[in-house]
Amino acid sequence: MSRSSNQTDAYALILEAIDVGVYRPGDRLVESDLAERFGVSRTPIREALQRLETQSLLERDGRSLIVASLDHNQMAELYVVRRELEGLAARLAARHATEEEIRVLQEMVESDDAFVDNPTELSKANRRFHEQIHLASHNRYLVQQLNLVHRTMALMATTSLAAEGRGRIAQEEHKTIVNAIERRDEDGAARALKDHISVAFMTRLKQDAGDRAKG
Known part of the structure; x- marks a missing residue:
């Protein structure tokens, strides 16, 4: 599997998990936990998290990334x-x-x-x-x-x-x-x-x- 498809799969997997409520607003997302859960290496997980952050679906809480919430x-x-x-x-x-x-x-x-x-x-x-x-x-x-x-x-x-x-x-x-x-x-x-x-x-x-x- 190519690097780009790995990255796309990781993004889609995390996005779906947020969409169906596996991860709710305020939940912390940890690279190692996500990699283990989805059976994907940490590099595409990291890139997927960065992409989700740029889309404002994740936000920073100190050094951690959490699922964003809407005011x-x-x-x-x-x-x-x-x-x-x-x-x-x-x-x-x-x-x-x-x-x-x-x-x-x-x-x-x-x-x-x-x-x-x-x-x-x-x-x-x-x-x-x-x-x-x-x-x-x-x-x-x-x-x-x-x-x-x-x-x-x-x-x-x-x-x-x-x-x-x-x-x-x-x-x-x-x-x-x-x-x-x-x-x-x-x-x-x-x-x-x-x-x-x-x-x-x-x-x-x-x-x-x-x-x-x-x-």
């Missing part, structure tokens, strides 16, 4: 960008998605109903659903930007889908989005997805307020 302002800024980009993706999906891609979205929404009371699994399904809309936009540059946004979303300690009743409501919102895409209603699809992100943001703000009250 209130960063979270708000991220949701503003996500709302606009996701809305554009839905608009382009309504314009460009193939019949097969629309059918896949419909099947995803139907099957994801099984996870409404399981926030962890629903969160994974939600990610797959949104990625499918991104791909259906048929715009590679938009997909790249949304990938970065979703990677940064992993720096939030909890999912808004964990809020009481949010899973069921989110599923209904997903159905509204897909129905608009199927009708080729570009304005309706964009509006439905932007509204979906706005509700998710409000849910997360309420979660944070509740956490502060407990503290």
Whole structure:
């Protein structure tokens, strides 16, 4: 295996571990531990950590690297960008998605109903659903930007889908989005997805307020 592929694999492995919650905001990442965990030498691990730091997914805590966390302002800024980009993706999906891609979205929404009371699994399904809309936009540059946004979303300690009743409501919102895409209603699809992100943001703000009250 080449050095560059080793480096790419190490980066992808660490990124996925952060994404699925193996490493949470504030967790310290140690080269030797990561190398042992993933079966990769320390050099590509070190290079992957440097890359993640430049992307602001890791931050310095003294001499250590820890998984970054988002403060209130960063979270708000991220949701503003996500709302606009996701809305554009839905608009382009309504314009460009193939019949097969629309059918896949419909099947995803139907099957994801099984996870409404399981926030962890629903969160994974939600990610797959949104990625499918991104791909259906048929715009590679938009997909790249949304990938970065979703990677940064992993720096939030909890999912808004964990809020009481949010899973069921989110599923209904997903159905509204897909129905608009199927009708080729570009304005309706964009509006439905932007509204979906706005509700998710409000849910997360309420979660944070509740956490502060407990503290």
